Amino acid sequence: MPRQKSYDRQNAITKACNAFWEHGFQSLGVRELERLTGLNQFAIRSEFGGKEGLYLETLNYYCDAAISAEMAPMKQGGIPEIVSFFKGLVTPGSMTSSDYGCLIVNTGIENARIQSPRLENAVRSYWNTLEDHFLIALENEQAEQGEGAAFTPHILAASLVPAVMGIHAHNRSHRDQTAGRPLVDLICSILSGYRPL
Amino acid sequence: MPRQKSYDRQNAITKACNAFWEHGFQSLGVRELERLTGLNQFAIRSEFGGKEGLYLETLNYYCDAAISAEMAPMKQGGIPEIVSFFKGLVTPGSMTSSDYGCLIVNTGIENARIQSPRLENAVRSYWNTLEDHFLIALENEQAEQGEGAAFTPHILAASLVPAVMGIHAHNRSHRDQTAGRPLVDLICSILSGYRPL
DNA sequence: ATTATTTCACTGCAACTGTATAGAAATGGA
DNA sequence: TCCATTTCTATACAGTTGCAGTGAAATAAT
Numbered sequence: 206m207p208r209q210k211s212y213d214r215q216n217a218i219t220k221a222c223n224a225f226w227e228h229g230f231q232s233l234g235v236r237e238l239e240r241l242t243g244l245n246q247f248a249i250r251s252e253f254g255g256k257e258g259l260y261l262e263t264l265n266y267y268c269d270a271a272i273s274a275e276m277a278p279m280k281q282g283g284i285p286e287i288v289s290f291f292k293g294l295v296t297p298g299s300m301t302s303s304d305y306g307c308l309i310v311n312t313g314i315e316n317a318r319i320q321s322p323r324l325e326n327a328v329r330s331y332w333n334t335l336e337d338h339f340l341i342a343l344e345n346e347q348a349e350q351g352e353g354a355a356f357t358p359h360i361l362a363a364s365l366v367p368a369v370m371g372i373h374a375h376n377r378s379h380r381d382q383t384a385g386r387p388l389v390d391l392i393c394s395i396l397s398g399y400r401p402l
Numbered sequence: 403m404p405r406q407k408s409y410d411r412q413n414a415i416t417k418a419c420n421a422f423w424e425h426g427f428q429s430l431g432v433r434e435l436e437r438l439t440g441l442n443q444f445a446i447r448s449e450f451g452g453k454e455g456l457y458l459e460t461l462n463y464y465c466d467a468a469i470s471a472e473m474a475p476m477k478q479g480g481i482p483e484i485v486s487f488f489k490g491l492v493t494p495g496s497m498t499s500s501d502y503g504c505l506i507v508n509t510g511i512e513n514a515r516i517q518s519p520r521l522e523n524a525v526r527s528y529w530n531t532l533e534d535h536f537l538i539a540l541e542n543e544q545a546e547q548g549e550g551a552a553f554t555p556h557i558l559a560a561s562l563v564p565a566v567m568g569i570h571a572h573n574r575s576h577r578d579q580t581a582g583r584p585l586v587d588l589i590c591s592i593l594s595g596y597r598p599l
Numbered sequence: 600a601t602t603a604t605t606t607c608a609c610t611g612c613a614a615c616t617g618t619a620t621a622g623a624a625a626t627g628g629a
Numbered sequence: 630t631c632c633a634t635t636t637c638t639a640t641a642c643a644g645t646t647g648c649a650g651t652g653a654a655a656t657a658a659t
Contacts, residue, residue, distance in 0.1 A: 207635040208625040229512065231428055235617055246618085247637065256617065306511065313575035314503065314511050315426065328575065364584035370575070371568020371585075378510035378525065378567070387561035388568075395592060404605040405655040432647055443648080444607065453647065 214252070217242045222263040226308045229315055230260055230324075257321065264327040267308045272334060274300040279338040283346035284400045287339060287365070288393045294372045295386045306377025310370050332366055339365050346400070356399050368392055411449070414439045419460040423505045426512055427457055427521075454518060461524040464505045469531060471497040476535040480543035481597045484536060484562070485590045491569045492583045503574025507567050529563055536562050543597070553596050565589055 224233055224241040235256055239245060244252075244259075253259035275293050279286045293299035301307065313328045343358035372385030421430055421438040432453050436442060441449075441456075450456035472490050476483045490496035498504065510525045540555035569582030 207627085208637070210636065234615075236615090245637065246639095250618070251636085310571055310575075311511055314508055314571060332575070360584060361588070364588040367568040367572035367582045367585040368565060369568070370571040371564040371566070374507055374511060374567040374571050375564035378507075378529070385564045387557060388564040391558070391561040391592075395588075404657085405607075407606070431645075433645090442607065443609095447648070448606085 210248070211245070212243050212248060217244050217248075218259075218262055218266050221259055222267055222308065225260060225263055226267075226303065226311070227305045229311060231315065257323070261323055261327060264308065264312065264324070268327065268331050268334070271301055271331075276335060276338045279342040281345075282342050283349060284342070284396050287342050288396055290338075291369075291372075291389045291392050291396075294369065295376070295383045295389050297382055302376070302382045304376065304380045304382045307370075307373035310373040311377070313370075335369065336362050336366050350401070354399070365392070407445070408442070409440050409445060414441050414445075415456075415459055415463050418456055419464055419505065422457060422460055423464075423500065423508070424502045426508060427454075428512065454520070458520055458524065461505065461509065461521070465524065465528050465531070468498055468528075473532060473535045476539040478542075479539050480546060481539070481593050484539050485593055487535075488566075488569075488586045488589050488593075491566065492573070492580045492586050494579055499573070499579045501573065501577045501579045504567075504570035507570040508574070510567075532566065533559050533563050547598070551596070562589070 220242040221238065221244075224238060228237075233241075235246060235249065238249065238256065238259070249255065249259055253262055275290055279290060290301075293301050296302050305311070309328055309331045312324060313332075316324045316328065339362035340358055343356065343361055347354045347356075347358055368388065372388055375385040375388070376382050378384070417439040418435065418441075421435060425434075430438075432443060432446060435446065435453065435456070446452060446456055450459055472487055476487060487498075490498050493499050502508070506525055506528045509521060513521045513525065536559035537555055540553065540558055544551045544553075544555055565585065569585055572582040572585070573579050575581070
């Protein structure tokens with residue numbers, strides 16, 4: 206019965222994600238958004254609930270992709286998997302590596318003004334999820350090493366999260382997805398030091 | 403001969419700095435800027451060269467203040483002065499500690515769209531200055547320790563800069579100027595480890 | 600007091616914002 | 630073919646943006 210849609214929903218979300226990632230939320234007008242995603246204004250409103258709705262959808266898409274592609278291995282792993290995650294932050298081709306930094310970091314900084322609780326929750330949830338993954342991997346590691354482990358999982362996990370933010374922020378600032386490598390190397394060497402041979 | 407101005411220039415810059423720090427550049431309209439700074443539109447245009455001119459002035463003010471208040475000690479110091487700098491990032495009352503993160507980090511992330519070369523230069527210059535201060539302090543430290551120092555100054559300096567960004571980003575994201583403390587502690591303990599008794 | 604100069608408050612302007620609405624176009628069943 | 634339903638394009642709308650212009654107010658030297 207209905208007329209067929211002129212866009213592919215998932216494809217539009219992917220394009221919207223890239224667009225917001227690069228330009229931010231406020232700077233990206235609805236008309237430019239149409240152009241970059243292939244959506245039309247009616248679709249943005251009826252399918253996603255307006256610009257903010259579409260943004261929220263892209264945030265969820267980004268989070269899910271990052272979690273399943275980059276974080277997930279840490280749940281079954283230890284320090285080596287954390288090291289892999291950090292290396293992914295500055296490895297071209299990785300989901301979590303981009304000249305535009307990280308959509309969540311960017312949102313967290315921009316959202317201070319927008320003050321949208323929905324956006325705030327999405328951001329907070331992402332960082333909680335990351336910290337949880339770090340924590341699980343560190344607890345796995347601790348269980349493997351026994352009581353002699355030279356770190357406290359929950360404290361170390363809490364300090365790795367802002368390090369991730371800093372790598373992203375540095376990448377975006379330099380518009381270079383490998384710019385944060387020195388800190389990645391430092392973190393990785395510290396973590397490796399916690400893992401006796 | 404001239405009519406006296408209704409504002410104090412330095413006071414206006416200070417207020418503008420706080421306003422931009424909290425709200426960002428794009429989100430803060432000229433009319434709200436008037437309200438928050440005590441300036442009038444004519445003054446913003448004639449005295450500062452419009453909104454972007456005023457923003458640039460606040461960036462310079464912020465940079466100068468941060469450099470002289472927090473970075474300067476590192477030029478004559480070593481690792482203890484670097485440690486002090488990091489602690490300042492999460493110490494209420496410090497110039498470099500704020501619930502709104504860091505004006506320069508925020509600008510670096512927001513400016514990806516604005517693409518103003520003047521803003522870009524201000525940001526880049528700030529991070530270069532910080533890295534230079536780290537480098538000098540580390541070289542001082544190395545000179546004091548002799549050839550046995552367990553770090554390479556220019557590599558370590560380059561990795562400390564994104565760590566600073568991450569602490570700021572974390573603070574802003576949590577709207578809590580002490581939120582980045584776990585990473586601060588981690589960095590400080592690493593640095594202290596580089597300094598034999 | 601008159602004058603020249605500067606700063607002021609106020610209004611106007613074109614461009615843009617996100618959203619809403621209206622009518623045309625497409626679709627598949629009756 | 631006609632119809633109900635959905636999506637499309639296009640226009641309209643009220644609100645905001647940064648900036649420019651205009652005449653009044655203030656100031657200090659003449």
